[in-house]
Amino acid sequence: MGMDASDTSIVVGLNAAIVAVSDEMPLILTTQAQDKQEALPFGPLDPQGDRTLELGLRGWVREQTGVELGYVEQLYTFGDRNRDPSQTTGGSRVISVAYLALVRQSKLQAPQAQWRNCYEFFPWEDLREGRPALLDETTRSCLEEWSRQAPSPSKRQQRRDRMAINFGWRGSAWDSDRVLDRYELLYEAGLVQEAVRDAKARGRKAPSLSCIPSGEALLGRPLALDHRRILATALGRLRGKIKYRPVVFELLPDTFTLFQLQRVVEALSGVRLHKQNFRRLVAKGGLVERTGQMEQQTGGRPAELFRFRREVLRERPAPGVGLPGLRV
Amino acid sequence: MGMDASDTSIVVGLNAAIVAVSDEMPLILTTQAQDKQEALPFGPLDPQGDRTLELGLRGWVREQTGVELGYVEQLYTFGDRNRDPSQTTGGSRVISVAYLALVRQSKLQAPQAQWRNCYEFFPWEDLREGRPALLDETTRSCLEEWSRQAPSPSKRQQRRDRMAINFGWRGSAWDSDRVLDRYELLYEAGLVQEAVRDAKARGRKAPSLSCIPSGEALLGRPLALDHRRILATALGRLRGKIKYRPVVFELLPDTFTLFQLQRVVEALSGVRLHKQNFRRLVAKGGLVERTGQMEQQTGGRPAELFRFRREVLRERPAPGVGLPGLRV
């Protein structure tokens, strides 16, 4: 039984969360077809043409948006039936392979593509100016209400625990990597637009929380299908990865000051770092080497320019920038 | 162009590296169809029946082998054209989604399935009795020869560096997580059976190293297709994961002594740990709680039985057992 799987045709989609950093903000490349919802760029795999999945991805990204991808990493494969609850037709089954890609920000002219501030999608993920008010006010009270709506006392406690550990309440520390867990929690609580949309499409009523006035202004900017979930996966993975692999340098110019490096790490992790300790860490880690040149446009004393030491890859097994504690 | 991807049909395969631990050895479930090569269990996705990829996987594993999977985690999606170089027919394109699954070892009676010692596939990965002779003798001299065969001096240096960092030579430390890197290096050097097999199927000559007498007795037991690569991915991921997630307990009975726990961690990571420090770590980590009962069959003084503290999941963001340094 079930050995003949060719009853329904299968389409493999290749999705990309394409990240750049500019102006101390992480940017995401999105597309906006007319009258359709904003989405991550995606294209189908050509089963005959594309030799590998990654090459297929690079190919259509180049064609569609003119962007040449640098670092590319596979994230996750999403294959739930009804990933798109609005499309209940028995058409072909879609399997989506999601990728994280990093590019040095370049001018891009292709239509239907734009760079968007990552934290428009996740306003609760940027703690660089302190915890956003939104986080401990609206979000917290809404989640409290959601936890009270749990069907049983033990479930209620579970919800409370999940909230605390993911959002850093009740003594828990904020873990910047848990982007996906936080998004999924907000989704379950009905605090993101997609939750309302999907519930509607499934014919169920959206979870109603009195703390939100209308069902309109929910948290963050929505994306099509499960693309915001994919983006959350990407951001979480990237935040984790910079700690033990030198991927930040994919986002920086060839030479940079240590403070510029720190600002990019902070932009991605959404957290402020201790300056002196940060520089101690990258210096001792052998991640960078001095160039001898100085950057004058610092707004203060000139800073030395550094470049990435590629040799570190052959010296240490897991070089990354670490996060020398956030200073709030 | 390329938007119509339905010229060739696509089959999605679900692959599983199913791991158990028994008798201080990690075990892998494999299948052995008659006259075909040993392989990881795999089955196709039923695009109509299976609601999610993971449910599809659990389903056919239950049917085929009678094993009920516990913890399941998606690993990676392999989609190269010519994953199987021997099959050059223009049939359907196969995309494989690989999973890591953990089970408490149970009796299994299904035919065509057997538990196999993991280190038969990767004899160079078990350093518990010290570095295996094979590692620093045959393997090293073969890889040295391979690096000398590099087309240019800079490539040669690159090969040397990769060897050193992955196998812990020339001052580098052994990083137990790099299972995949090591396997890929051995593959490139032609030291595993699959490399020879694939080269033959592609009509190229296999890389010849004089240090191997015939082309027969290469390193470790081979598997079909790219299954040994998948298994390497799984073992590497598992080794990394036990450090920051309490997944080991999926492999242990309900109650266990701290030394049993340590033995399982050692079996998976392939490395010996310092006993007193290990117990200090798990105790302080709040990972376990005492049961009050004692285990008498220790071969020495009785040991207290512990159980996993599930509450730790709601207390700390990333609880794992850590690896308190190997003692050689």
Add this chain to the structure above:
DNA sequence: CTATTTATGCTCACATTGAGCATAAAGGAG
């Protein structure tokens, strides 16, 4: 010149880690 801003060097308390000593409690050999 002075205040402000950023860069950079250095210290110090504290926590974590690697390694080992010492003692306790079982079983087996004689």
Add this chain to the structure above:
DNA sequence: CTCCTTTATGCTCAATGTGAGCATAAATAG
């Protein structure tokens, strides 16, 4: 029963790593 071996468990100590902040240097703006 005593001695020896084996495993369990508590504790110490040095080395290293981390968090936080002081102090000074070198630019610019007014």
